[in-house]
Structures are given as C-alpha cells and as structure tokens.
Amino acid sequence: MNKSEYLNKLTNELGHMPYGDVKDIIQSMEEHFDEGVSEGRSEEEIAASLGDPAELAQEFKDGAKFKQVIKRRKLSDNFKGPDGRSRIFVILFNIFLGVECWLILLAAIFAAFMCLAGDAAIIGLIVAGLITGALTEFIVPFIFLILTLICVAVFLVMLLILGIKYYAKGLKAYIRWNKNVWNYGLGED
Amino acid sequence: MGKKDIKLLITGAIALFLACFLGIITIVLFAVKLGNKAMEYDWKGAFGQVTEQVQNIGQDN
Numbered sequence: 001m002n003k004s005e006y007l008n009k010l011t012n013e014l015g016h017m018p019y020g021d022v023k024d025i026i027q028s029m030e031e032h033f034d035e036g037v038s039e040g041r042s043e044e045e046i047a048a049s050l051g052d053p054a055e056l057a058q059e060f061k062d063g064a065k066f067k068q069v070i071k072r073r074k075l076s077d078n079f080k081g082p083d084g085r086s087r088i089f090v091i092l093f094n095i096f097l098g099v100e101c102w103l104i105l106l107a108a109i110f111a112a113f114m115c116l117a118g119d120a121a122i123i124g125l126i127v128a129g130l131i132t133g134a135l136t137e138f139i140v141p142f143i144f145l146i147l148t149l150i151c152v153a154v155f156l157v158m159l160l161i162l163g164i165k166y167y168a169k170g171l172k173a174y175i176r177w178n179k180n181v182w183n184y185g186l187g188e189d
Numbered sequence: 190m191g192k193k194d195i196k197l198l199i200t201g202a203i204a205l206f207l208a209c210f211l212g213i214i215t216i217v218l219f220a221v222k223l224g225n226k227a228m229e230y231d232w233k234g235a236f237g238q239v240t241e242q243v244q245n246i247g248q249d250n
Contacts, residue, residue, distance in 0.1 A: 140222075144211055151205070151207040158200055162194060165194075
C-alpha cells in the first residue's frame with residue numbers, strides 16, 4: 001500500500017470524527033510519510049510499519065494523539081504492553097481525587113434540582129393560599145414573593161441545563177483521558 | 190461554549206438579577222405590612238393581661 005492509498009483508507013476509517021481532527025491527523029500522517037521518504041524508506045515500508053489503517057483510526061477515535069500513536073508504532077517490535085506505573089496512577093488518582101470531584105459536582109446538580117422542586121412547591125402553596133383566601137391580608141407581598149420565586153426557578157433551570165450538559169461533556173473527556181493514560185501513559189500530548 | 194449556551198447564561202443572569210431586585214421589594218413590603226400590624230396591635234392590653242396574671246400568681250403564693 002503506498003502513501004495515497006494508505007491515507008485514503010485512513011480517511012475513510014476516520015469518517016465519524018470531526019472534520020478538523022481528521023484534517024490534522026492526515027496532515028501529520030503526510031509529514032510522517034515525507035520524513036520517512038527523506039530518510040530513504042519506501043512509502044510501502046512506512047505504511048507497513050504503521051499497521052492496519054482501521055486499527056490506527058480506532059486509536060485516534062479513542063482519543064490517542066498523533067505522537068503517542070507513532071511512538072507506539074516505533075516501539076511495536078519490543079512493545080511489552082502498557083506501562084504499569086500509568087495504570088497505578090489512574091487507579092490512585094481516581095480513588096483519591098477523580099471520583100470524589102465528580103461525585104461532589106453530581107451532588108451540586110442534585111442539590112440544584114432539589115432547590116428547584118422546593119421552589120416550585122412553595123410557589124404552589126402560596127398560589128393555593130391566595131386562591132383559598134388564607135393569605136388575603138398579605139396579598140401584595142405574596143404576589144411579589146411568587147414573582148421572586150419564579151425568577152429563582154428560571155435561574156435554577158438555566159443552572160441545571162448548563163450544569164448537566166457540561167457535566168456530561170466533562171465526564172466524557174475525563175473518561176477519555178483516563179483511557180488514554182491507562183493505554184499509553186502520561187507525558188505524551 | 191455555543192451561542193445557545195450564552196443566550197441561556199444571559200437569561201439566567203437576568204433572572205438572578207430580577208430575583209434579587211424583587212426579593213428586596215418583597216422583604217420591604219412584608220416589613221411594612223408587619224410593621225403596620227405591630228402598630229395596630231394592642232400591646233398595652235396584652236402586657237396588662239400578663240402583668241395581671243403574674244400579680245395573681247404572686248398573691249397566691
């Protein structure tokens with residue numbers, strides 16, 4: 001397989017990744033091929049050293065960076081599996097910091113949700129009180145209180161929508177980082 | 190952060206500002222209402238009744 005064949009196949013395999021990422025990967029790959037050719041290797045040799053394009057694409061999809069992938073390919077002959085220290089790091093980091101931080105954030109989202117439920121319940125009670133005539137003496141302050149609580153509810157809804165969205169995004173990125181460190185170790189970007 | 194998120198953030202900020210503003214007005218309105226009620230309340234009568242009760246207890250002993 002020559003350079004263009006290999007890159008075409010890799011582009012097809014990377015199909016579901018964002019366009020910008022695919023462009024960066026292909027550009028880095030082209031540079032890697034050019035470097036190899038200038039060192040006197042053939043395009044076929046370089047393609048063979050990179051391995052199956054589908055496997056390579058899967059590594060990029062799992063979040064691996066170009067340098068990591070190339071380093072791994074260079075070490076492929078004497079690659080003895082992932083570094084044990086990085087796996088210990090992932091385990092200890094999660095036990096003492098990672099999981100706790102994510103749980104605290106989850107608790108904050110849950111607390112915001114409970115505040116919203118409480119807020120809605122208080123609004124309901126005041127409205128019921130006004131309808132039944134139990135709160136007629138303080139009708140104006142209670143109407144203002146309802147308006148205040150509605151504004152608080154809008155704020156909490158905004159907080160929950162953004163909180164849940166970015167929590168999910170952050171958690172996804174964190175899991176990808178863990179996977180990356182677990183498989184390829186620290187210090188490679 | 191997308192445009193949608195920024196819009197949501199601005200809505201939330203406006204809601205928070207209004208909540209604070211209306212919250213202060215609500216507190217003032219409650220204070221005025223309760224103040225009026227306190228002014229109308231018959232404190233003398235209420236305290237007089239308590240004083241009488243205490244005196245009665247003293248006499249019994």
